[in-house]
Each structure stands twice: as C-alpha cells, then as structure tokens.
Amino acid sequence: MGNEVFSGALAIGFGVVLAVAAFVPFVAISYRRRGRLTVGRSLLWAAALVYFCAIWTYTLFPLPDPDDLICVGKNTDVWQAVRDVQGARDRGHPFTDPAGLQLALNVLLFIPLGAFVRILGGRGLPTALVTGAAVSVFIETTQLTGMWGVYECAYRLFDVDDMVTNTAGAVLGSVLSLAVPRRLRGLEKLPGRDLAQPVTKTRRLIGVGCDVLAAAMLSALVAVGTQVWLEYVSDDRAAVLSGGLASVLGAAVPAGVWFLVIVATGRSVGDLCVELVYRSERLPGALVRPLRFAGGVGMYFVLTLLPDPYDAASMVFAAVAIVAVLFSRRGRGLPGWLASAEPVDSREAPAAEREPEVSAPPDQRTG
Numbered sequence: 001m002g003n004e005v006f007s008g009a010l011a012i013g014f015g016v017v018l019a020v021a022a023f024v025p026f027v028a029i030s031y032r033r034r035g036r037l038t039v040g041r042s043l044l045w046a047a048a049l050v051y052f053c054a055i056w057t058y059t060l061f062p063l064p065d066p067d068d069l070i071c072v073g074k075n076t077d078v079w080q081a082v083r084d085v086q087g088a089r090d091r092g093h094p095f096t097d098p099a100g101l102q103l104a105l106n107v108l109l110f111i112p113l114g115a116f117v118r119i120l121g122g123r124g125l126p127t128a129l130v131t132g133a134a135v136s137v138f139i140e141t142t143q144l145t146g147m148w149g150v151y152e153c154a155y156r157l158f159d160v161d162d163m164v165t166n167t168a169g170a171v172l173g174s175v176l177s178l179a180v181p182r183r184l185r186g187l188e189k190l191p192g193r194d195l196a197q198p199v200t201k202t203r204r205l206i207g208v209g210c211d212v213l214a215a216a217m218l219s220a221l222v223a224v225g226t227q228v229w230l231e232y233v234s235d236d237r238a239a240v241l242s243g244g245l246a247s248v249l250g251a252a253v254p255a256g257v258w259f260l261v262i263v264a265t266g267r268s269v270g271d272l273c274v275e276l277v278y279r280s281e282r283l284p285g286a287l288v289r290p291l292r293f294a295g296g297v298g299m300y301f302v303l304t305l306l307p308d309p310y311d312a313a314s315m316v317f318a319a320v321a322i323v324a325v326l327f328s329r330r331g332r333g334l335p336g337w338l339a340s341a342e343p344v345d346s347r348e349a350p351a352a353e354r355e356p357e358v359s360a361p362p363d364q365r366t367g
Contacts, residue, residue, distance in 0.1 A: 007057040014057070015050030022049075024214045027206060028273040035197055037206060037274075041120075048116045055109070059139050060147065064155045071153035074144060076160050106165035107172065110136070114173025118180075125174050132170025136163040196345035203274050204331030204343060208322075211270035211297040215254040219301070223250035251301040258298030263289050267346070268296050278332075279350060280341035288339040295321065295334030 026045065030037045064070070113135065114128040121127070142148060144158035226246040230236045239245055262268055266289050267277050280288045293299065300321070303314035325333040332343055 004058075007061050008054065010057045010061060011050055011054035014053040015046065018049045018053070019046050020213070021217070024210045024269070024273060027210055031273065031275050035195075044116075044120060048112075048120060051112050051116070055113075055135070055139070058109075060142065060156070063147075064151070066151065069151060069153070069155055072155065072157045074154065074158035078160055078164065080159075080161055103161075103165055106162050107169040110166040110169030111173035111176065114170035114175075115177040115180075116173075117170070118174050118177040125171060128170045128174035129167060132167040133163065135170075136166035139166075196348035197275075199276065199330045199343050199345060201325065201331035203276070204325055204333065207268070207270035207274040207276055208297075208325060208333075209270070210273040211258075211268050214269045215258065215297045215301065218254045218257065219250040222253045223247065226250070248305065251304045255298045255301040255305075258296065258301075259290075259293050262293045262296070262298070266292070268292070268298070270297075271343075271346075275346045276343045277346040278335055278339055278341040279344055280339055282340045288341050291339035292335045292341070295336075295338045 026042075027037055030041070034041075110132050113132055117123050117128045117131055140158050140160075140163055143156040144154050146152060146154050223246040226249050227240055227243070230239045230245065258268060261272075265272065266285060271277060278288055278292050279285075283291070300314050300318055303317050304311070306313055321334050324337065325331045328336065330343060332341070336342060
C-alpha cells in the first residue's frame with residue numbers, strides 16, 4: 001500500500017508543479033479561444049495534468065535500487081490475458097482473481113484518457129484509440145528498455161496485453177463521455193467570443209496573478225541561471241555565496257522586461273493574457289504606458305532593489321496594489337489611479353474610433 005500512496009502523492013506533486021508552470025499560457029489560450037476562463041474547465045485541465053502524471057508514477061515508480069535490480073521477462077502473447085481470465089473463471093472467482101483484477105484495472109486506468117480527449121480536446125473515437133494506443137506503447141516500451149537504458153534490463157514486465165486493454169479503456173472512456181452535455185465539452189460556440197467582454201474584478205485579479213506568477217518564474221530562472229554561471233563558468237565562489245548579483249539580476253530583468261512590454265504594447269503580460277488594456281480620456285497613451293508600469297508588478301521588482309532601510313517598500317507597495325484592485329471600480333487598481341485610466345477589453349474600439357450616434361431627424365410636417 002505504501003507504493004500506491006507514494007505514487008499518488010508523486011502524481012499530485014508533479015501535477016501541481018505543471019499546473020503552476022502552465023497557468024499563464026493556459027489563461028492566455030482560454031481567453032483567445034473561449035473568451036473567458038471558467039472554474040469547471042480549469043479544474044478539468046488540472047485533473048488531466050494530475051491524471052497524466054499518475055499514469056507515469058503508477059507504471060514506472062518506485063524505481064528500484066540498481067544493486068537490487070531484478071530483471072523480469074516479457075509477454076508477447078496477445079491471448080495470454082484471455083487464458084488468465086478463463087482460468088480465473090474456472091477457479092470460480094473471476095472478479096477477485098488477480099488475473100481478472102489486473103485486466104479490469106488496465107481498462108479503468110485509461111478510461112479517463114479517452115474522456116479527456118473528447119471533453120477537453122474535442123476529439124472523437126479515432127483520436128482516443130490512437131492516443132490510448134500511443135501512450136500505452138510508449139509506457140510498455142519504456143518498461144521494456146529499462147527506462148531507455150537507465151537500467152540494464154527491464155524491472156517491470158512488458159505485456160502486450162496491457163497495450164490492448166489500455167487502448168480499450170481509452171475507447172470506452174471516449175464512448176462514456178458522450179453522456180457529457182455538448183456545452184461542457186466545449187463544442188458549442190460561446191456567444192460573443194470574439195467581442196468585447198465585461199471587465200470584472202475577477203478578470204483583473206486573474207491578470208494580476210498572471211503578472212505575478214510569470215514575473216516570479218522569470219526572476220527565479222534568472223537568479224538560478226546567474227548562480228550556475230558564477231559557479232561553473234566564472235568560477236567565482238565568493239559571488240555565489242554572497243548571492244548579491246543573482247538577487248539584483250533576478251529583480252532587474254523582470255522589471256526591465258515588463259517595462260519594455262508595457263511601453264511597446266500598452267499592456268502587461270497579465271493584461272495580454274486576459275485581453276485588457278488601460279485607456280485614458282485625460283492623458284495621451286505615451287504617458288499612460290509608463291504610469292501603467294509604475295502601478296504594476298514591474299515597479300514591485302524595482303522597489304526590491306532599494307537598499308536598507310527602504311527594503312520594506314516593495315511589500316508595502318504589493319499590499320497597497322492588491323487592496324487597490326479589490327476596492328476600486330472594475331479592479332482598475334494602482335495603474336488606473338496613477339494614469340487616470342480604465343481597464344477595458346482590448347477588443348473594444350477606442351472612443352475616437354467609434355461611429356458617432358446619429359440622432360433621428362425631426363418629424364417633417366406638411367402644411
């Protein structure tokens with residue numbers, strides 16, 4: 001039981017990491033393809049990530065110690081599973097016999113795959129069959145080759161019957177998912193998907209989350225990359241231990257990238273993800289853009305570069321920025337207050353480009 005719990009925990013851990021890493025592009029794709037981000041569909045994608053991780057953890061883990069490696073054989077007889085089930089039936093307990101249970105579990109393991117192919121991918125039975133077969137073949141081949149040469153021989157049984165039952169499970173999952181309404185499978189075109197949508201605080205908070213997550217990931221990547229360069233290229237152990245250069249670059253690079261993106265497009269990374277842009281009727285766009293930067297995550301990273309005793313300024317700024325989003329109209333926040341601007345859907349035409357309303361001509365009276 002310990003191995004099953006370990007594999008499950010590993011799958012959840014991997015799934016959470018992948019979900020965090022994929023959140024920003026997932027939001028951007030959702031707003032472009034569907035015009036919005038829904039909780040239900042987001043949870044389905046998160047479940048799919050955990051499921052795909054579970055396939056690997058349950059079929060490949062736990063990894064054996066190379067010193068205790070026991071090589072196993074392989075089964076290339078397609079009908080072996082049938083004979084095993086027949087034997088279980090002859091013994092009088094087909095539903096509790098290990099052979100019957102193994103067959104059922106192989107089918108059940110791939111039912112979600114077929115369902116995800118139809119519900120999330122919008123694909124039917126042929127795609128589910130090909131996907132199920134491809135994933136199963138890859139897993140079995142990985143087992144047969146000892147994780148592609150990591151081990152000198154296979155530590156798990158290569159079984160051609162598993163490929164058959166797994167593929168059957170994917171097909172069955174595709175068929176069962178036909179019971180899911182079309183609107184939940186993303187088959188119905190959303191009304192107004194290509195039109196401007198209302199700007200809500202939730203939408204702004206999602207954009208802020210994308211900004212924070214993307215900037216934090218870039219900061220970590222730059223900081224780690226700097227430390228690796230200092231350690232293995234420059235051979236500057238003192239700089240590695242101090243961490244000063246990594247900290248400075250880890251803050252300066254995201255701040256610089258966000259400034260360039262906003263100046264070039266008028267939008268931050270988060271704004272681009274949720275299709276928002278700040279527009280002001282009082283200030284020109286050339287001034288609104290840097291003020292937009294001054295109220296966002298880029299300024300937070302600028303403030304982290306301040307020396308003592310001003311190093312707490314970044315945390316104060318972050319707290320004020322979040323409160324401003326929560327309690328301002330449509331979540332305009334600090335960027336809207338600094339630039340006297342409102343967040344609008346980027347697909348909404350500027351006021352100057354809209355066609356003026358034409359009033360109806362007065363009634364013409366005849367004498």
